[in-house]
Amino acid sequence: MEGPRPPAEAEWPQLLEFLNKNLRSGKSWSINSEYPTALTLQNLHNIRIFKNNDNVISHAVVKPLVVKSPHVIFKVAAIGSVVTDEAHRDQGLSRQIITECVQLAEQQNCDVAILWTNLFDFYRKMNFELAGSELSFIIDKPVGEAQPGVRFSTDAKIAPEAVLRLYSQHSVASARTLEETRKFLSIPETKVFTAWDANNQLVAYAIEGKGADLSGYIHEWGGSVTHLLSLLSYIYKTTQQTKTLIVPRHSSNLIQKLQAQKLVMNDGFLGMIRILQFDQLSAKIKRAFRSEACPDVVLEKRNGVYWFGAGSEIVTVSAEADMTRLIFGPVDYKALDMFSPATLAKLEKVLPLPLWIWGWDSV
Secondary structure: OEEOOOOOHHHHHHHHHHHHHHOOOEEEEOOOOOOOOOOHHHHHHHEEEEEEEOOEEEEEEEEEEEEEOOOEEEEEEEEEEEEEOOHHHOOOOOHHHHHHHHHHHHOOOOEEEEEEOOOOHHHHHOOOOEEEEEEEEEEEOOOOOOOOOEEEEEOOOHHHHHHHHHHHOOOOOOOOOOOHHHHOOOOOOOEEEEEEOOOEEEEEEEEEEEOOOEEEEEEEEEOHHHHHHHHHHHHHHOOOOEEEEEOOOOOHHHHHOOOOOOOOEEOOOEEEEEEEOOHHHHHHHHHHHHHHHOOOOEEEEEEEEEEEEEOOEEEEEHHHHHHHHHHHHHOOHHHHHOOOHHHHHHHOOOOOOOOOOOOOOOO
8 A cells, every 4th residue: 555645647547537436426527627726637746645556545635725805815725525445444544645635735834724524523633623604595585686787697608707807806715817717617517697787797696516516505606795686586586496505704795685585594614624824824813903903912822722812811722623713713702701892892803714715616
């Protein structure tokens, strides 16, 4: 047995065969068409495999992302496509590969790593914790009025420039190129819904599905709240199907409008997050507080213990999981019996940090 190691270019066809057999059995497409920026020859150095008797038996991939937010620019390592051949499970291969992926992310100066799984206890042993916020709304009725001069379309053959223009208006999003957007629009089983004004300008879009994943979920969207609600109504009326809209907590205007419709809302986590470079992340957060005229905020790690607060109000946090949730949520700082109202008001200017990974970026 050899590994974990990066695959050679000559092993690429064999690797895809392994992934398709174990993760996309019965599908008419190859898994790399679903993840066109992660499962690529250009990203081989961020892929790790085990081989046995010249056969791939375990795999995981890292996709580094640069994520902008109002206060902090993160470097995030998304980890995914974690799979081990059934005959070789319970031998610690996935644990070794994930450990290697974390080391890869640290070497590339990533602030945090994130992955999506239901094996919570397994990943908690490797210092990942459920954190961040994700809201989902069940769209089971029209939620907005038609807008004058606006037409709708389900044609996926649209200019990626138009989608990228609206995507770039998000306050929290990963950096994307035009070519990446073009590739995302070509992912199998992706439904593209769009709204256009009288000047033929894209004013809203919504993306449902991503290959074998996210069917029935609108995981990417953009445009003004008014146009987006109108588009969501069009989607419901034309498909006559219930959809689930995934929304970041910082999209307060959209959330308020959807809550007013009394839709079913589920409050969940963004994913399992592990802080990789605490001192680097802490320095970014303290710079953000200084820009908000709060230079006395303390966020430090001393002898394995976290020191957190402002001015003379400092608490110690021993568990990394607790610190992860304090930084990324979900935390209601006002409900914490830790700080005075004045200190809480300071902390809430920046924390919890609004980290968000859009559906096309998940791996």
